[in-house]
Amino acid sequence: MRTKSEARRAAIMSVALDVFREVGFDAASMSQIAARVGGSKATLYNYFSSKEELLLAAMLHSGDKYAQEVLQLLLESDNFPTQLHRFVVSLLKLIGSSEPIEILRVAISVGGTSDIGRQFYELGTHSVWIEIAKVLRNEVNKGNLHNSDPDQMAMLLRSLCESELIRNLLGAGRVMDDKELERKAGCIVDIFLRLYGTAQ
Numbered sequence: 083m084r085t086k087s088e089a090r091r092a093a094i095m096s097v098a099l100d101v102f103r104e105v106g107f108d109a110a111s112m113s114q115i116a117a118r119v120g121g122s123k124a125t126l127y128n129y130f131s132s133k134e135e136l137l138l139a140a141m142l143h144s145g146d147k148y149a150q151e152v153l154q155l156l157l158e159s160d161n162f163p164t165q166l167h168r169f170v171v172s173l174l175k176l177i178g179s180s181e182p183i184e185i186l187r188v189a190i191s192v193g194g195t196s197d198i199g200r201q202f203y204e205l206g207t208h209s210v211w212i213e214i215a216k217v218l219r220n221e222v223n224k225g226n227l228h229n230s231d232p233d234q235m236a237m238l239l240r241s242l243c244e245s246e247l248i249r250n251l252l253g254a255g256r257v258m259d260d261k262e263l264e265r266k267a268g269c270i271v272d273i274f275l276r277l278y279g280t281a282q
């Protein structure tokens with residue numbers, strides 16, 4: 083059970099992320115965030131030493147929520163092709179949804195002028211794929227995948243799943259319906275298992 087302090091911190095991060103997504107990092111201010119949270123700037127600074135720290139914490143907090151939901155799908159079945167398909171469908175939905183895309187746009191916008199983008203990548207996005215590589219290594223040990231480098235396998239899987247990411251970031255993508263998601267996920271899983279699966 084979260085304490086009041088933890089709940090308050092989570093609420094601040096949620097509101098701050100909404101503000102950053104709406105107006106961008108540069109235009110957002112701690113005063114603006116405090117007003118929307120319902121408190122003073124001093125309250126925010128009790129939890130976060132700077133706007134930069136607040137942005138990074140908010141992005142990591144949101145990203146972790148999505149990551150745990152998606153990662154769980156790789157652990158819910160004894161049938162690896164089935165669990166891989168579910169994972170890919172969920173990841174494709176995530177990549178095509180508005181909130182994660184808007185968060186990535188904010189991270190990119192500050193990436194060239196601060197260390198926030200790098201930290202978000204290393205502590206958030208990259209760390210998720212390290213965990214996925216561990217899952218793939220376990221599947222190698224169980225005999226479901228060939229004895230290949232799990233990091234390379236994860237890199238290929240990521241590349242296949244994120245093929246539409248740039249288009250979505252630029253606002254040129256579109257939301258796929260369930261049939262399209264299933265079809266694309268099926269193609270990705272087929273390619274991956276043709277390369278690494280032992281049941282082929």
